[in-house]
Amino acid sequence: MESIQVLLVEDSKFDARLVKEYLVCQSAFASSYTIHHFPRLSEGLSCLxxxxxxxxxxDLTLPDSAGIETLRAIAGxxxxxxxxxxxxxxxxxxASEAVSKGAQDFIEKGTLNEKILQRSIQYAIERKRSEMDLRKATEELKKLDQMKSEFVSTVSHELRTPMTIVREGVSQMLDxxxxxxxxxxxQFLTMTLEGIDRLSGIINDLLDMSKLEAGRVEISRHLVDLTAIANRVVSEFSKSEAVLKKKLNLKVTASEPCMHLYADSQKLTQVLVNLLGNAIKFTDSGSVTISIIARENQVECHVSDTGRGIGVEDLPKVFEKFHQFGRTPGPGIKGTGLGLSICKGIIELHHGKIWVESEPNKGSSFKFLIPRYSMEQLFQEIIKDHIGKSIKREEAVSFxxxxxxVSDEQSAAAKLAIHQLGELAQKTLRRSGDIVVGIGGIRVLAVLSATTKKDARIVETRIREALNQFLIKEKLHSEIKIELRLAGFPLDGSEADEIIKKII
Amino acid sequence: MSKKILVVDDEPLLVALVKLRLESQGYEVVVAYDGVQALEAVKHSQPDMIVLDIMMPAMKGDEVCRRLRTNQQTKNIPIVVLTGSQHREFADLCLECGADEVLLKPFDSQELLQLIKKRIAA
Structure with a gap:
C-alpha cells in the first residue's frame, strides 16, 4: 500500500516529535505515513x-505567520x-473559525494520541475527496445551466427574424x-396573425423565465399606485371577447383610494395581466375581483374568481415551471405553463411572496404581498441585493x-422641473437597469451593474451635463441645485452601509 | 418632396416587406444589406431616417450607429434599431451608441410607422 504523504508544519520540536511517533513508530493501522516536517510557513509552502x-x-502559530492567516496562506x-x-x-x-475557513478538522494538542490522529487523517482525506467531487459536480451543473440559458436566448433570438417576415407578410396581405x-x-389571415402573436408571446415567456432564473432581470422602481394599475388592467380586459361572451363581472376593490408603493409598474402590470387572464380563462360565469388591502408596511393584493377552482393535487405545484393545470382536451385554453412562475419571480424581485387558495367549483384566489419600503429602506435593500449579486458573479457594480x-419657496416652474429632471436623468442614463426614483423625483438612485467606478464616472458626467444644461435653459439654476454622488463596489466598501453613506 | 428612409437588414425578404410598407405610406425607400453598404448608402442618398438591424455581417448595427454619430453630417439622422434580442445589455448597447429608438422583433408595422412619424413627417 502506498504511504500517505503528510506535510507537518509545526515549530515546537516537542509536538513535532509526538506526531512523528504516533504516525510512524507505532503504526497500528494498515496505512503507513511519510512525514515532511518544517518549522516555518515559508518552508511548508515551498514543500507544497x-x-x-x-x-x-x-500549527497556526509559527515564527513567520500567526492565526487564521497561516491557514489562509496554506489553503490558498x-x-x-x-x-x-x-x-x-x-x-x-x-479552532471553529479554522473549520469554517476550510480546515477539515482540528485536534487539540493536549488530547493528541495515535488513534485520534490517524482517524482524523483518514477522515480528512475522505471528506476532502467527496467535497472535491461535489464541487466538480456543482460546477458542471452550473455550466450546463448557463449553456441552457444561452441556448434559450440564442434560439429565441434566431426565431425572431423569420417571425417578423411571416408576420409582416400576413399583415400586408390583410391590409x-x-x-x-x-x-x-x-378570416384565415386574421387567425394566422393571431397564431404568430401567440407564438411570440410564448417566446417572450421562455426568455423572461430564463432571465429570471439567471438573475438577469433588473427592475426599475418608482412610486406607483397599485389601485390605478389594477384599474387599467381591468379596463383592458373588460373589452376582451372572453369577458363579453361570458358576461363576467370584473371589478377592483381597494381599502384606500390610492395605494402607493415603490415598484416596477410594467412588471406589476405583467403580474396582474397574467393573474387576471388566468382567472378569466378558468371562470365560465360570475365575477373576477382584484382586491387591494393595506397591511402594516405591506400591500396585499388578491385576484379572486368564481371559476372551477384548482384540484388539491395541483395546488402545491401551480407556481412550478411548465406545470399546466385545469386544461381540458380539445381546442380552447392553451398556455406555456410559465405565466405563474414568471409572476412568482417578479413578486420575489420585489421582496414579496405569492400564494394561492382555492376550492374546486367555487373559485380560486391568487394572493400576493409586497413590502412597502420607505425610500431609505428601499435604497438599502437594492444596494444590498446588488452587492450580493456582484459578489456571486465576480463583477463590479456602481451606484x-x-x-x-430646492430653495424653500419653490415656484410652480421649479415643482414641474423637479419631475422633469428625474425623467431626464433616467433618459440620460441610457440604461434599462435598476433605477429608483424617489418622491416627486427629488432623489434618484441608479444601479449600473457590471460597471466599474471608472466607467460609471463617464455616465455621471453625462447626467450632470444634461441636467445643468436643462436648468440653464429653463433659468432655474439659482433655484434648484443638483448634486450627484458616485460609489463603486468593491472600491468604496464591501458593505451596503458603507456604500449608502457615500451616495445618500 | 417625400422623405427618404434607409432600411438596413441582412434578410432581403424583410427589407423588401418593410420597403413595400413604407412606400405604401408615401416614403421614398433606399435599402442596404449590411453595415458597410449602409454607410455607403447614407453618403450617397442622405436619408432623413434610418431603420437598422443590429446583427449583420460586415459591420454590425451598433458600429454603424457609432460611426454615423461621430460624423458632423450624419450625427442628427434619427435611427430606429431593430433587434431580435431582448437582452438588457443589448438594448443598452444600442442606446449607448446613439440609436433613438429600439424595436423588438417581431414588430407590428404600425408601431414602426408611428416611430417614424414621431421623428419625421412624410
Whole structure:
C-alpha cells in the first residue's frame, strides 16, 4: 500500500516529535505515513510546490505567520489538500473559525494520541475527496445551466427574424397592400396573425423565465399606485371577447383610494395581466375581483374568481415551471405553463411572496404581498441585493445618487422641473437597469451593474451635463441645485452601509 | 418632396416587406444589406431616417450607429434599431451608441410607422 504523504508544519520540536511517533513508530493501522516536517510557513509552502502531499497538519502559530492567516496562506496554495489544524489548549474559538475557513478538522494538542490522529487523517482525506467531487459536480451543473440559458436566448433570438417576415407578410396581405382579398381569406389571415402573436408571446415567456432564473432581470422602481394599475388592467380586459361572451363581472376593490408603493409598474402590470387572464380563462360565469388591502408596511393584493377552482393535487405545484393545470382536451385554453412562475419571480424581485387558495367549483384566489419600503429602506435593500449579486458573479457594480435641493419657496416652474429632471436623468442614463426614483423625483438612485467606478464616472458626467444644461435653459439654476454622488463596489466598501453613506 | 428612409437588414425578404410598407405610406425607400453598404448608402442618398438591424455581417448595427454619430453630417439622422434580442445589455448597447429608438422583433408595422412619424413627417 502506498504511504500517505503528510506535510507537518509545526515549530515546537516537542509536538513535532509526538506526531512523528504516533504516525510512524507505532503504526497500528494498515496505512503507513511519510512525514515532511518544517518549522516555518515559508518552508511548508515551498514543500507544497515540490511534492505531492496527501494531508497537511498545521500549527497556526509559527515564527513567520500567526492565526487564521497561516491557514489562509496554506489553503490558498493547496485548495484541494485536506488540512488538519493543531491547536493549543482551550483554543476553541480559533479552532471553529479554522473549520469554517476550510480546515477539515482540528485536534487539540493536549488530547493528541495515535488513534485520534490517524482517524482524523483518514477522515480528512475522505471528506476532502467527496467535497472535491461535489464541487466538480456543482460546477458542471452550473455550466450546463448557463449553456441552457444561452441556448434559450440564442434560439429565441434566431426565431425572431423569420417571425417578423411571416408576420409582416400576413399583415400586408390583410391590409390589402398586395391586392384585394376575399372575406374567407381575411378570416384565415386574421387567425394566422393571431397564431404568430401567440407564438411570440410564448417566446417572450421562455426568455423572461430564463432571465429570471439567471438573475438577469433588473427592475426599475418608482412610486406607483397599485389601485390605478389594477384599474387599467381591468379596463383592458373588460373589452376582451372572453369577458363579453361570458358576461363576467370584473371589478377592483381597494381599502384606500390610492395605494402607493415603490415598484416596477410594467412588471406589476405583467403580474396582474397574467393573474387576471388566468382567472378569466378558468371562470365560465360570475365575477373576477382584484382586491387591494393595506397591511402594516405591506400591500396585499388578491385576484379572486368564481371559476372551477384548482384540484388539491395541483395546488402545491401551480407556481412550478411548465406545470399546466385545469386544461381540458380539445381546442380552447392553451398556455406555456410559465405565466405563474414568471409572476412568482417578479413578486420575489420585489421582496414579496405569492400564494394561492382555492376550492374546486367555487373559485380560486391568487394572493400576493409586497413590502412597502420607505425610500431609505428601499435604497438599502437594492444596494444590498446588488452587492450580493456582484459578489456571486465576480463583477463590479456602481451606484449613482442624484440629489436635488430646492430653495424653500419653490415656484410652480421649479415643482414641474423637479419631475422633469428625474425623467431626464433616467433618459440620460441610457440604461434599462435598476433605477429608483424617489418622491416627486427629488432623489434618484441608479444601479449600473457590471460597471466599474471608472466607467460609471463617464455616465455621471453625462447626467450632470444634461441636467445643468436643462436648468440653464429653463433659468432655474439659482433655484434648484443638483448634486450627484458616485460609489463603486468593491472600491468604496464591501458593505451596503458603507456604500449608502457615500451616495445618500 | 417625400422623405427618404434607409432600411438596413441582412434578410432581403424583410427589407423588401418593410420597403413595400413604407412606400405604401408615401416614403421614398433606399435599402442596404449590411453595415458597410449602409454607410455607403447614407453618403450617397442622405436619408432623413434610418431603420437598422443590429446583427449583420460586415459591420454590425451598433458600429454603424457609432460611426454615423461621430460624423458632423450624419450625427442628427434619427435611427430606429431593430433587434431580435431582448437582452438588457443589448438594448443598452444600442442606446449607448446613439440609436433613438429600439424595436423588438417581431414588430407590428404600425408601431414602426408611428416611430417614424414621431421623428419625421412624410
Amino acid at each position: 510546490a515540490e511534492r505531492k502531499i496527501d494531508v497537511i497538519l498545521l 496554495k493547496a485548495p484541494h489538500i485536506p488540512i488538519i489544524v493543531l491547536t493549543g489548549l482551550g483554543d476553541d474559538r480559533v 390589402g397592400l398586395l391586392g384585394s382579398i376575399t372575406g374567407e381569406q381575411r 449613482i445618487g442624484l440629489h436635488l435641493s
